Amino acid sequence: MTATxxxxxxxxxxxxxxxxxxxxxxxxxASGILIxxxxxxxxxxxxxxxxxxxxxPAEDIPGGEGLAAYIAPLxxxxxxxxxxxLLVATPLAVGIALYVTYYAPRRIAAAMGYVxxxxxxxxxxxxxxxxxxxxxxxxxxxxxxxxxxxxxxPFFAGPASTTGRTMFTVGLVLxxxxxxxxxxxxxxxxxxxPALHREAALALGAxxxxxxxxxxxxxxxxxxIAGAMxxxxxxxxxxxxxxxxxxxxxxxxxxxxxxxxPSTIASNIxxxxxxxxxxxxxxxxxSGLVLFVITLGVNMLARWVVNRRADFxxxx
Amino acid sequence: xxxxxxIAPDAPARPVGPVRVQRRxxxxxxxxxxxxxxxxGFALSALTGFSLATAVVYGVVLGTLAVYVASRxxxxxxxxxxxxxxxxxxxxxxxxxxxxxxxxxxxxxxxLPRFDAAFFTxxxxxxxxxxxxxxxxxxxxxxxxxxxxxxxxxxGLMTAIYLVEYAxxxxxxxxxxxxxxxxxxxxxxxxxxxxxxxxxxxxxxVRLGVMGAVALSVLMIPVVVRSCExxxxxxxxxxxxxxYALGVPKWRTVVKVVLPTAIAGLGTGVTLAVARVVGETxxxxxxxxxxxxxxxxxxxxRMATLPVFAYYQLTQPGTATQAFLDRAWTAALVLIILxxxxxxxxxxxxxxxxxxxxx
Numbered sequence: 001m002t003a004t005x006x007x008x009x010x011x012x013x014x015x016x017x018x019x020x021x022x023x024x025x026x027x028x029x030a031s032g033i034l035i036x037x038x039x040x041x042x043x044x045x046x047x048x049x050x051x052x053x054x055x056x057p058a059e060d061i062p063g064g065e066g067l068a069a070y071i072a073p074l075x076x077x078x079x080x081x082x083x084x085x086l087l088v089a090t091p092l093a094v095g096i097a098l099y100v101t102y103y104a105p106r107r108i109a110a111a112m113g114y115v116x117x118x119x120x121x122x123x124x125x126x127x128x129x130x131x132x133x134x135x136x137x138x139x140x141x142x143x144x145x146x147x148x149x150x151x152x153x154p155f156f157a158g159p160a161s162t163t164g165r166t167m168f169t170v171g172l173v174l175x176x177x178x179x180x181x182x183x184x185x186x187x188x189x190x191x192x193x194p195a196l197h198r199e200a201a202l203a204l205g206a207x208x209x210x211x212x213x214x215x216x217x218x219x220x221x222x223x224x225i226a227g228a229m230x231x232x233x234x235x236x237x238x239x240x241x242x243x244x245x246x247x248x249x250x251x252x253x254x255x256x257x258x259x260x261x262p263s264t265i266a267s268n269i270x271x272x273x274x275x276x277x278x279x280x281x282x283x284x285x286x287s288g289l290v291l292f293v294i295t296l297g298v299n300m301l302a303r304w305v306v307n308r309r310a311d312f313x314x315x316x
Numbered sequence: 317x318x319x320x321x322x323i324a325p326d327a328p329a330r331p332v333g334p335v336r337v338q339r340r341x342x343x344x345x346x347x348x349x350x351x352x353x354x355x356x357g358f359a360l361s362a363l364t365g366f367s368l369a370t371a372v373v374y375g376v377v378l379g380t381l382a383v384y385v386a387s388r389x390x391x392x393x394x395x396x397x398x399x400x401x402x403x404x405x406x407x408x409x410x411x412x413x414x415x416x417x418x419x420x421x422x423x424x425x426x427x428l429p430r431f432d433a434a435f436f437t438x439x440x441x442x443x444x445x446x447x448x449x450x451x452x453x454x455x456x457x458x459x460x461x462x463x464x465x466x467x468x469x470x471x472g473l474m475t476a477i478y479l480v481e482y483a484x485x486x487x488x489x490x491x492x493x494x495x496x497x498x499x500x501x502x503x504x505x506x507x508x509x510x511x512x513x514x515x516x517x518x519x520x521x522v523r524l525g526v527m528g529a530v531a532l533s534v535l536m537i538p539v540v541v542r543s544c545e546x547x548x549x550x551x552x553x554x555x556x557x558x559x560y561a562l563g564v565p566k567w568r569t570v571v572k573v574v575l576p577t578a579i580a581g582l583g584t585g586v587t588l589a590v591a592r593v594v595g596e597t598x599x600x601x602x603x604x605x606x607x608x609x610x611x612x613x614x615x616x617x618r619m620a621t622l623p624v625f626a627y628y629q630l631t632q633p634g635t636a637t638q639a640f641l642d643r644a645w646t647a648a649l650v651l652i653i654l655x656x657x658x659x660x661x662x663x664x665x666x667x668x669x670x671x672x673x674x675x
Contacts, residue, residue, distance in 0.1 A: 024567030028478035031471045032491045035537060039494050042505065042534065045512035095408025103405050112409070119416055121655050123595025124503075125623045126648045129630060130419045133426070138369070176415045183412075207398035230500065237502020239598035240627065266504045266598070273602045277521075288508040292501070299500035303493060 046289040053282035060279050071287050073252035077167065077262030078291070081242065082235035084171030084256065089179050090228045096179070097186035102212060113187060120180035128244030131173040136164035136245060143168070143257045157255040165247040167261040173241050178231035185230065185306075189223030190216055222305055229302035233295045236266075243267035265291040339390055346383050346399060353379030376407055420652075427649030430642040435650075440608040440620075445636035450647050452610040453625035457654075460525050460604065460621060461594050463614055464532035469586055471533075472540025479541070480548040481570055498538040506534040507599030514603075523605045525614025528621065531599035536589050543585025547578045580669035584662045591658035595651050597623035622651055 058066035100113045143166065147158035197215040206214065242264050253260050263271075269284050276284055357375030361367065380403040388396035438449035475495070479488055510531035514522050551574050559569040575582070605618040606628055612619075626647035633640035 018565050018567075020567050021565050024570070025478075025482055028474045028482055031474035032478045032483065032487070034471060035475055035491060035498070035541070036494055038534060038537070039498055041513070042501065042509040045509055045516065046505070049508075049512040049515065092408050092411060095405045096412055099405040099409040103402060104409075115416070116412060118656075118659075119412070121591060121659055122419065123597065123623060123648075123651050123655060125595065125597040125627055126419070126423060126652060129626075129645065129648050130415070130422055132630075134418055134422050135415075176412075179412055207394055209398040209401040210394065212401075233500040237500075237504065239502065239504045240601075240623075243598075244627070244631065266502055269504050269508070270598050270601055274605065281520075285508050285512060288505050292505045295500055295502055295505070296497060299497045300493075302500075303496045306496075307493070 042292065043289075046285055046292060049282060050286035050289045051282075053279060053286040056279055056282070061283055062280060067283065067286060070283060071265070071290055073262040074265045074268055074287060075290065075294075076252050076254075078236055078264040078266070078294075080167055080254070080256065080262070081170045081174055081246075081264055082232055084168070085174035085178055085235040086228060086232050088172060088175035089182055089231060090224070092175070093179050093182035093227070093231075094186055094224055096183045097190050098212060098216075100183075100187055101190045102208065102216070113184075116180050116183055118180075119176065120184075124177065124238060125240040125244070127173055127177055128241040131169060131241055131245040132165070135173060136166075136169045138164075139169050139172070140164040146257055154254045155256050157253075158258060160257050161247075161259045163247060163259075165245055166257050166259070167246065168256040170242050170246050170264075171256070173245055174235045174238055177238060177241065178234050181234055182224070182227040182231040185227030186220060186224050189220040193219040222308070226302045226306040229298055229305065233298045233302065236298065237291060237295050239266040239270045243270040339392075340395075341387060341390055346387070349382040349386050350379040350403070353377075353382035356382075376410075380404070380407070423645060423649050423652060426642070426645035428646075430646040431649060435643070435646055439610050440625075441610070443608070444634055446639040448639075448643065450620075450622060450625055450643065450650065452608070453620040453622045453647065454650065455610065455612055456525070456604075456619040457594065457622040459612055459614055460528045460532065460600070460619065461590060463526060463529035464536055464593060465586070465590055467529060467533040468536040468540050468589065472537045472589075473544050473582070475537075475541045476544035476548055477570060477574075479545050481566070481574070495538045495541045498534075499542065501534065502598075503531075503535055503596050504598040504602065507531045507602040509534060510599065510603045523603065523618045524616070525604055525611070525619040527603035528600045528619070529614060531603050532593045532596060535596065535599070536593045539589040539592050540586060543588060544578075544582055547581030547585060548574060550581065551577045580666050583665040583669060587658055587662035587665060591655050591662065594658065595623055595655055597627055600624050601627065622647055622654075626651065 053061065053067055056067075058064070058069075061067050061070050063070045096116060100109050100116070104112050140162070143160040143164055146156045146168075147160035150156040151158050193216040197219070198211055201211040201215045202208075243266075246261060246263060246267060247259065252262050255261065265287050269288055272280065273284050354375035357373075357378040358371045360374050360378070361371035364370070380400065383403060384396050384400045387399045391399075434447060435449040435451075436454065437451055438447065439452035440448045440450075441452070475491065479491060483491065507528075510527045513530065514524065514527050555573050555577060556569055559573045560566070564572070600621045601624050604621060604624065606624050607618045607620050610620075611617060626644050629640045629644035629647060
């Protein structure tokens with residue numbers, strides 16, 4: 001990068017700027033700026049198309065109680081599913097990452113990591129198929145059991161769904177989908193834990209777990225957090241799997257296992273947009289704008305955590 | 317192991333004083349205990365009405381407990397905790413395998429009945445019941461993905477070149493940061509963006525293949541930038557400096573030296589980016605829609621794409637429900653095969669076109 005200005009002799013003449021160089025550099029720079037413009041454009045065009053819904057009278061919005069009342073249950077549903085997915089996926093992903101980096105036999109560890117990455121390659125619509133055809137029926141007994149024995153907790157308030165197409169099932173499907181994201185990033189930071197620290201711990205007589213607890217986890221903590229947040233961003237925006245699996249849409253309830261789950265922003269758009277006209281389109285785009293802002297915030301926070309960590313480790 | 321007891325040959329067999337023997341379980345004892353626990357779990361499940369799910373859960377829990385308790389009794393707390401964590405971590409990996417295997421098995425099982433020649437040669441034009449296929453949808457997916465690639469690769473590659481070869485300071489930092497942030501844009505939001513853009517340009521209700529391509533590009537560009545950037549960074553600086561020393565202009569150095577050196581990695585990165593977007597459903601659902609006939613012109617009306625085809629076959633079956641479900645699953649199977657094939661191609665590219673220089 002700095003090669004051109006490296007020989008800084010005082011007598012050096014200014015480098016010749018050839019037209020080819022200028023055009024090429026200009027094109028490259030324009031591409032970079034174009035990307036920033038696209039991101040700004042996403043926000044701008046969404047706002048532009050959402051404005052009619054923002055200024056419309058409350059009774060024109062679907063549901064008849066205004067935009068906030070329309071979007072609020074969807075936000076609740078989005079957060080419920082994504083947080084459930086995160087709670088399930090993060091411990092599992094950390095376990096997988098530890099297994100692949102420090103427990104699996106050396107020769108097959110890379111292959112095992114690749115197998116986990118395959119989970120990320122499967123299209124989300126196929127996850128929806130699987131959730132609908134396999135996971136939802138399989139979880140039906142659990143739904144009944146949870147409603148009977150855990151019904152006093154608001155999250156498990158009955159009556160239990162008889163189809164299993166609930167927020168609970170959705171959360172598990174989402175957990176499977178974000179598992180590879182979290183575990184990939186965790187794996188990377190765990191494998192970068194300084195070898196000297198690890199060997200020092202082992203030399204002092206630590207067991208493998210004590211070595212991991214003292215040398216690897218403190219080092220990889222921020223990486224795990226960042227990975228979890230990237231996974232959260234993915235779970236918040238996941239559309240097709242939720243649209244196929246969830247049979248919800250009625251009001252704002254906290255229950256995960258009954259038929260009256262709130263829908264999520266993304267799946268609501270996917271289900272209603274193809275047939276929507278007029279102000280409905282603007283309403284859906286406004287809800288998309290909310291989703292965009294939420295995921296943007298989560299992702300920026302995650303990237304900030306990652307980058308801060310990169311600065312630290314660069315100094316070591 | 318128990319070396320402390322053999323420090324002096326004439327020492328008593330049992331150590332005295334603070335030195336304690338580290339007692340260990342025999343080598344295969346943990347595995348045996350674990351399997352014993354699993355067997356007990358299966359038996360317990362069989363007593364309470366056998367089902368595979370409860371049997372596995374009981375088995376894993378009891379197996380882990382058996383190892384922990386035995387290790388705790390014989391080897392002490394620290395070693396027991398270590399063994400417990402080993403079991404937990406291995407279980408976590410096993411748990412992750414369950415959905416993968418179950419998913420692949422389900423898709424194969426349901427998708428193979430219609431995995432025939434008719435599926436690849438017929439469209440859904442005037443098909444209301446059995447028969448029909450995804451010919452139109454497969455071609456539509458190829459056209460739209462190719463168009464998205466044609467948009468994304470030049471922009472993504474030039475941005476990567478800018479970031480690696482030219483940029484410095486604040487602009488570089490902000491582009492890198494926002495490219496990272498862009499990888500997290502939900503796919504449905506990308507679809508809404510394309511919809512809003514074309515609505516402002518061409519009026520409401522417009523549905524075009526190219527809209528889908530634009531939406532996919534928003535998702536694809538950051539992936540292309542990131543992978544190309546990583547690859548270009550790996551090109552040794554000596555090559556660039558050798559080229560400059562020969563008086564070659566910078567842009568020719570990039571085109572003739574840097575890019576050919578990195579071509580394998582670039583190919584891999586682009587292929588993986590294609591694999592990332594080829595299965596995207598949501599953005600195509602809101603921008604391209606679906607038709608039953610074959611439309612290969614992305615600038616003229618709705619098109620059929622494989623993921624959207626699969627979605628509608630599943631969720632809106634006609635009167636012949638089973639025929640629709642079969643087509644949906646076969647479409648899902650084709651989609652998985654397509655993505656896996658792209659992943660394999662990416663690996664092959666990086667293997668066979670690996671740079672001849674360097675390590």
